[in-house]
Amino acid sequence: MRLPTQCFSKLLFASCLSLVSLPGFAETVSNLYQVREPVTGQSPEERTQATQRALETLVLRLTGDPKAAQSAGLSEVRKDPQQIISKYGYEAGPPESLLVDFDPVSADNSLRKAGLPLWGTNRPTILGWWLNDASDGSNLVGDGQALAEPLRRAAQHRGLPLRLPLADLSEQIVATAKNLEGTDSAPLKSASDRxxxxxxxxxxxREDNGKWQGVWRLWLGSQREQGTATGVD
Structure with a gap:
């Protein structure tokens, strides 16, 4: 599900703005150094490309900076990611994935030598209000729904602790398109307190002509971010 992954990529960058004062509900994120990247086969070329993507994902997780992976200080690591990898293997799909375990000490040392700040394992918890409008109707993604799984995978891929609402009737009344796209967060904050x-x-x-378009807003303390994303499903 590509739309959540793109959205959370931007979300991660926005969340980093508040690292100076960590929020009160922070959670410890585990498995930051284990990265899964989808592959279409197990050829050496495919493995090399997936390993490079895994390195970029790791650096994004550890720094919160989408540009950090291209830092000049990481040029040697980009040429040979194996120097900070402890092991890798394949997982059956769908989709089939390359599972890369990076060595925490080596990875952290490489980032520090490159002059990049590290984001700790305690990270802001995010409550996701996600409304899908499709040809067959509207659906607010709730904690126990099957549609919650792609969102959880996307959050885990970005190293973010995600919570989802129950999506009961009272919350469906609040989580309307107007409130989700609006600049006033009061209705959602009231429903989010619990x-x-x-x-x-x-x-x-929203689904339109076989494609999906999404509008997102993020509130983190006094800071606000917003953007759009597109996806094929």
Whole structure:
């Protein structure tokens, strides 16, 4: 599901703005140094490309900076990621993935030598309000729904602790397209109090001519970010 992954990529960058004062509901994120990247085969060329993507994902997780992986200080690591990898293997799909385990000490040392700041394992918890508008109707993604899994995978891929609402009737009344796309976060914040999250992510995704378009807003303390994303499903 590409739309959530693109959205959370931008979300991660926005979340980093508040690292100076960590919010009160922070959670410890595990497995930051283990990265899964989809592959279409197990050829050496495919493995090399997936390993490079895994390195970029790791650096993004550890720094919160989408540009950090291209830092001049990481040029040698980009040429030979194996120097900070402890092991790798393949996982059956769908989709089939290359599972890369990076060595935490080596990875951290490489980033420090490159002059890049490290983001700790305690990270802001995010409550995601995600509304899908498709040809067959609207659906607010709730914690126990099958549609929650792609969102959880996307959050884990970006190293973010995600919570989802129950999506009961009272929350469906609040999580309308108007409130999700609006600049006033008061209605959502009121409905979010019981979940104890640091940040609110509101996404309204619409299906149009076989493609998906999403508008998202993020509230993290006094900071706000917004953007759009597109996807094939």
């Amino acid at each position: 979940y104890g999250a640091d940040a609110l992510l509101a996404v309204h995704a």
